[in-house]
Amino acid sequence: AAGVIQSPRHLIKEKRETATLKCYPIPRHDTVYWYQQGPGQDPQFLISFYEKMQSDKGSIPDRFSAQQFSDYHSELNMSSLELGDSALYFCASSPAGGYEKLFFGSGTQLSVL
Amino acid sequence: DAKTTQPNSMESNEEEPVHLPCNHSTISGTDYIHWYRQLPSQGPEYVIHGLTSNVNNRMASLAIAEDRKSSTLILHRATLRDAAVYYCILRDVENFVFGPGTRLSVLP
Numbered sequence: 001a002a003g004v005i006q007s008p009r010h011l012i013k014e015k016r017e018t019a020t021l022k023c024y025p026i027p028r029h030d031t032v033y034w035y036q037q038g039p040g041q042d043p044q045f046l047i048s049f050y051e052k053m054q055s056d057k058g059s060i061p062d063r064f065s066a067q068q069f070s071d072y073h074s075e076l077n078m079s080s081l082e083l084g085d086s087a088l089y090f091c092a093s094s095p096a097g098g099y100e101k102l103f104f105g106s107g108t109q110l111s112v113l
Numbered sequence: 114d115a116k117t118t119q120p121n122s123m124e125s126n127e128e129e130p131v132h133l134p135c136n137h138s139t140i141s142g143t144d145y146i147h148w149y150r151q152l153p154s155q156g157p158e159y160v161i162h163g164l165t166s167n168v169n170n171r172m173a174s175l176a177i178a179e180d181r182k183s184s185t186l187i188l189h190r191a192t193l194r195d196a197a198v199y200y201c202i203l204r205d206v207e208n209f210v211f212g213p214g215t216r217l218s219v220l221p
Contacts, residue, residue: 004156033209042200043157043211056208090156092209101147102209104156 002026004093004105012111013081021076021108025093031055032074033102034066035090043090049074050096081112117201122216125191133186133215135201140181145204148175148186150197151214160186162204191219 005024035043045058049068092102147162174187200214
């Protein structure tokens with residue numbers, strides 16, 4: 001069965017650079033969630049989209065932005081990267097209905113040097 | 114956001130049942146109770162969810178208190194592969210917030 005696909009798997013950037021993370025949800029899933037997980041921490045909710053519109057916003061820094069495209073894939077854009085942005089970034093997708101389970105991708109490991 | 118409270122850590126012996134508790138005293142009538150687990154270096158994985166009635170699937174059982182203010186995830190026979198952080202989450206339509214979960218250790 002198709003799963004949530006995230007790319008790239010690993011990303012190394014320098015401070016003040018920009019990064020773009022991509023998420024391809026499971027087919028027919030129209031809701032996407034983004035999470036950030038620092039070392040030894042719990043996943044922190046960043047932002048979610050439903051039908052290409054932002055549906056909720058968590059602790060996402062102003063330097064970050066995200067969108068969901070017409071094919072339902074989503075991209076998380078991160079600018080002016082800081083050392084503290086080094087983390088595992090997960091994307092999850094869910095079918096319409098609001099109360100269905102989430103399916104998570106394997107994550108993108110971002111290292112900021 | 115509705116909040117959940119779980120023990121920081123629990124230990125179990127292999128092949129014994131494990132009962133992971135979760136308190137959610139501020140749960141609303143429309144909040145579903147979800148359980149996920151996260152193995153090291155992996156994305157969270159769905160375990161089970163329910164609204165009011167107890168639920169069973171191939172991975173686990175979910176026992177929900179009659180007043181819905183608490184629930185218990187039951188792993189019937191723990192294996193070494195069940196060692197993970199288990200998260201109890203109240204499912205709101207738009208957001209899905211992880212709190213501190215329970216780190217389960219399984220001893221051989």
